[in-house]
Amino acid sequence: MNAAKSSGGSFAPLRQPVFAVLWAATVLGNTGSFMRDVASAWLMTDLSASPAAVAMVQAAGTLPIFLLAIPAGVLTDILDRRRFLIVVQLLLASVSITLMALSYTGMLSVSALIGLTFLGGIGAALMGPTWQAIVPELVPRQDVKSAVALNSLGINIARSIGPAAGGLLLAAFGAAFTYGADVASYFVVIAALIWWPRAKNANDELAEGFFGAFRAGLRYTRASRPLHVVLLRAAIFFAFASAVWALLPLVARQLLGGDAGFYGILLGAVGAGAIGGALVMPKLREHLDADGLLLGSAIVAAVVMGALSLAPPQWLAVVILLFLGAAWITALTTLNGAAQAVLPNWVRGRGLAVYLTVFNGAMTAGSLGWGAVGEVAGVSGTLLIGAVGLLVAAVAMHRLKLPAGDTDLVPSNHWPEPLVAEPVAHDRGPVLILIEYNVEKHHRSAFLHALDGLSQERRRDGAYGWGVTEDSADPQKIVEWFMVESWAEHLRQHKRVSNADADVQGKVLAYHSGTERPVVRHFLTINRPGKA
Structure with a gap:
């Protein structure tokens, strides 16, 4: 059964x-x-x-x-x-x-x-x-x-x-x-x-x-x-x-x-x-x-x-x-x-x-x-x-059809843990995430179309800003960026990505050329002394 x-x-x-x-x-x-x-x-x-x-x-x-x-x-x-x-x-x-x-x-x-x-x-x-x-x-x-x-x-x-x-x-x-x-x-x-x-709520270090x-x-x-x-x-x-x-x-x-x-x-x-x-x-x-x-x-x-x-x-x-x-x-x-x-x-x-x-x-x-x-x-x-x-x-x-609701929304847990040189405070932010793709010219249009679908996933799961840029010296190098309000919120993003989202990301990655996966970087806001 x-x-x-x-x-x-x-x-x-x-x-x-x-x-x-x-x-x-x-x-x-x-x-x-x-x-x-x-x-x-x-x-x-x-x-x-x-x-x-x-x-x-x-x-x-x-x-x-x-x-x-x-x-x-x-x-x-x-x-x-x-x-x-x-x-x-x-x-x-x-x-x-x-x-x-x-x-x-x-x-x-x-x-x-x-x-x-x-x-x-x-x-x-x-x-x-x-x-x-x-x-x-x-x-x-x-x-x-x-x-x-x-x-x-x-x-x-x-x-x-x-x-x-x-x-x-x-x-x-x-x-x-x-x-x-x-x-x-x-x-x-x-x-x-x-x-x-009822059992008491378990402590969650990422609790909102x-x-x-x-x-x-x-x-x-x-x-x-x-x-x-x-x-x-x-x-x-x-x-x-x-x-x-x-x-x-x-x-x-x-x-x-x-x-x-x-x-x-x-x-x-x-x-x-x-x-x-x-x-x-x-x-x-x-x-x-x-x-x-x-x-x-x-x-x-x-x-x-x-x-x-x-x-x-x-x-x-x-x-x-x-x-x-x-x-x-x-x-x-x-x-x-x-x-x-x-x-x-x-x-x-x-x-x-x-x-x-x-x-x-x-x-x-x-x-x-x-x-x-x-x-x-x-x-x-x-x-x-x-x-x-x-x-x-x-x-x-009636012409505006209701969604079928057949997508797999179970968390995929396929994102690797972000690399850090030292522990990061959960309330530190905002955080800027950059993903660097290498896309051949004849795949560019299809890649950008697939990336539009990925942008919705980023925003749904926690990003408040999203965009895409290209390298002026090498147009095949395209960088997707998005921002989240804190390091804890980005860690929550890792737990929110669903199997359906993983499929969308797979379509984007199909246009990335090279043997290595896209390079992912995380940038943290620097709080300078004396600055608000």
Whole structure:
């Protein structure tokens, strides 16, 4: 059996006690969060009938993730993840405790609700990348993919139960009781995290600091063209699809004549549809590639938005939202999978944080934008406009294909250790690296074309400057140069180069003439006395 495959099927990770406990606690915690969100969204319709105000709740929850996802990804890599998660859970619990107290005393206002929703969004922003990052610690390597799939399933289980339960509790016992149930769920998660017997982080002499890791993540994102495609496709899709999420409370109340319980049932239908979509997706993948799945998701979502704009009967709206859930999970999984496939392990958390930033930025901007459109065009008109826009954008963007994600991103470790006359301090820099090639004239054009591909690799793995020069006395002698900010960062480069990068370098080396490999030199900045 291939070691890369799961050792026991899709549910094998649940045989690991720590994963099973944390997974169950996470499902319960997410269920509580969805209950809180239902209560907050419905309370806002009591406090204000304005579409812009209702959409502001959605924006307040997603804006912090847009602003803080990348710093959260960095913190995930440099802090103790268990303690970090416990602190975040305490923050979220305090938010819900405050909401419970204000709603119980009747002192909850529009501004307070939006402000506390924003604080809850901060907690979600800090927690998201960390939950994803701990998965490899909880299961054997061959079960990681199954564990990730189970996490997605758990979220959709919570999405199917939480909104419906929240709506029922809200209708039966009021907002304060609903918020109290959310508080209890956080303490269950905290208890599970305290129980987790996590090993202490090993000391790493090349461990990154916050700002260095932050810059490295941004450099990689800026230089990764495949990731750019994923981010653009995600931004376009979610900006248009966010219309239905921003206005769904008003759809339930104004168009469909429902109460808080019915709103919860609508959200539960979305969650149930997502579970169904996750179950049929393997069959869909046998017939459609990633681009086909994303186009199909956009078409289904647009049809759902158009149908809701016609104010269908309540039972039909529930059925329609099952299809929205299936389309939503298909798009989420397809885009997230494409992002995962183009990210090497060393920058995966930060790269996914950038993806989350784009996702939530699109949702935030879309929510605010569709709320403003709703003030002019009304709820039905806004849904129809969003549906048409989503269809047009999906067809147009279908030509920009998602990356296949079939490159080998495992570290190759083929770079030799740099030669040094004496030990070099890790914080010394900047560092200039020169690689001297000897290229015959008739190979020059092909060599430079291959070198362009190598430049992207240098920048992704840590270089902040790159260039190529020739010797004026001997044009066959071509020097590639790049700069990194410190000696430690260059040593990290050695560990980041992947097998796919090694293949690109092999194409460049094929044009180097001579029996010896290209000469590589490392130049360190000299700090002269009295100079800044």
